[in-house]
Amino acid sequence: MANYQYRCAACGITWDQVTTKRQAEEEREQHRRECHGGGAPDGDGIGPGTAPWPSRGVLVIGLLVLALFLFYNGRHGQ
Numbered sequence: 001m002a003n004y005q006y007r008c009a010a011c012g013i014t015w016d017q018v019t020t021k022r023q024a025e026e027e028r029e030q031h032r033r034e035c036h037g038g039g040a041p042d043g044d045g046i047g048p049g050t051a052p053w054p055s056r057g058v059l060v061i062g063l064l065v066l067a068l069f070l071f072y073n074g075r076h077g078q
């Protein structure tokens with residue numbers, strides 16, 4: 001799933017990741033209104049989120065399945 005993240009370079013702030021571009025655009029508009037008088041600060045923009053892949057959850061489940069597989073083979077492979 002794609003993630004979007006709004007960053008304002010002028011303020012040095014990166015917002016939390018959101019799942020739709022629309023949400024990121026709303027955050028951008030709100031921040032521009034509140035902090036920059038409705039103008040666009042230099043260097044602000046919406047980019048892809050920084051979620052690592054595979055995510056930590058997927059990695060943990062994968063290791064768990066591997067451990068169970070090895071455990072099962074160890075018990076029944078004699």
Ligand SMILES: [Zn+2]
Pocket residue numbers: 008009010011012031035036041
């Ligand atoms: Zn800003």
